[in-house]
Amino acid sequence: MAMAQGRGSAAQGLALGLLLLCLLGADVAGAATYNVDWSFGADSWSKSKNFRAGDVLVFSYDPSVHNVVAVDAGGYYGCRESGSGTKYSSxxxxxxxxxxxxYFICSFYGHCGAGMKMAFTAS
Structure with a gap:
């Protein structure tokens, strides 16, 4: 009899573990991937979409003439790299x-001022 209880407990534990994995995986599986239109006047592209934390942005561009810099609000509105910003150039x-x-900007001279910047609000 004790043996049957042991198997039942193991089966219940396995079922709970699988349920937990499914619940955790649901959030990751729900993440969207967006191909960003990284160009001048780009900010209008992001305004028409709803973003969630965990969504992935793919910035494709010619690295000899552009980059992507993660900045704070001051860097975004002032078109300047902020101290804690990370620069991407792949x-x-x-x-x-x-x-x-x-917030993201292109830090090449004049690009951010010409509209090559984006703000994404993720819920």
Whole structure:
């Protein structure tokens, strides 16, 4: 009899473990991937979409003439790199959105001022 209870407990534990994995995986599986239109006047592209934390942005561009810099709000509105910003320059950057507003600019001279910047608000 004790042996039957042991198998039942193991089966219940396995079922709970699988349920937990499914619940955790549902959030990751729900993440979307967006190919960003990284060009001048790019900010209008992001305004028409709803983003969630965990969504992936793919910035594709010619790295000899552009880059992507993660900045804070001051860097975004002032078109300048911020001290804590990370610069990406592979030409095919995959960035995961965090919760809240995520700001990106191109730091090549004059590009941000010409509209090569984006703000993504992720819920």
């Amino acid at each position: 030409g095919n950057d995959r960035l995961t959105l965090g919760s809240g507003t995520n």
